[in-house]
Amino acid sequence: KxxxxxxxxxxxxxxxxxxxxxxxxxxxxxxxxxTECPLCKLNKDDQQHLIECLIIKLTSPVILNNDKIxxxxxxxxxxxxxxxxxxxxxxxxxKREEIIDNNAEN
Numbered sequence: 001k002x003x004x005x006x007x008x009x010x011x012x013x014x015x016x017x018x019x020x021x022x023x024x025x026x027x028x029x030x031x032x033x034x035t036e037c038p039l040c041k042l043n044k045d046d047q048q049h050l051i052e053c054l055i056i057k058l059t060s061p062v063i064l065n066n067d068k069i070x071x072x073x074x075x076x077x078x079x080x081x082x083x084x085x086x087x088x089x090x091x092x093x094x095k096r097e098e099i100i101d102n103n104a105e106n
Contacts, residue, residue, distance in 0.1 A: 006079045009086070016093070017086035020047055020074055025093065039099055047071070050092040060095050063088060 003009060003017055019025050028035045028045035037045045039055040048071045050056065057064040069088050073081035 002077065003079050003082050006083070008079065009083045013083060013086045013090065016090050017074070017082055020086065020089055023047065025050070025089070039096065047089070050096065051088055053092070053096070055099060056092050056095050059099065060091055062091055063095075 003014060006014070009017070016025075023030045025047050027047055027050065030047065033045070035045050037043050037049055037053055037055075040053050042054065043049050043052070051063055051066070051069075051071060066088060069081075069084045071085065073085040074089075076082055
């Protein structure tokens with residue numbers, strides 16, 4: 001794919017993009033489960049919900065204030081759009097893991 005050759009993306013962003021496009025991110029629906037989001041408990045735990053989850057949004061101004069990057073950009077041929085959604089997913093994954101880890105400690 002074109003994004004592998006892009007000089008505008010870090011290796012980590014390319015890996016997130018690859019995993020997201022191949023439904024390999026660590027969310028329940030990618031592994032056959034139909035459970036709800038472990039944070040908000042309002043929606044199915046899937047990749048798209050990572051950038052829609054209210055709890056993640058409230059802890060990440062970048063995601064909360066996003067109004068132009070769409071989940072569907074993941075499958076675009078535009079590497080700029082792909083990079084932006086991958087970066088947003090990176091942030092969401094990091095926030096989700098932080099929140100889950102903090103809840104486990106308490």
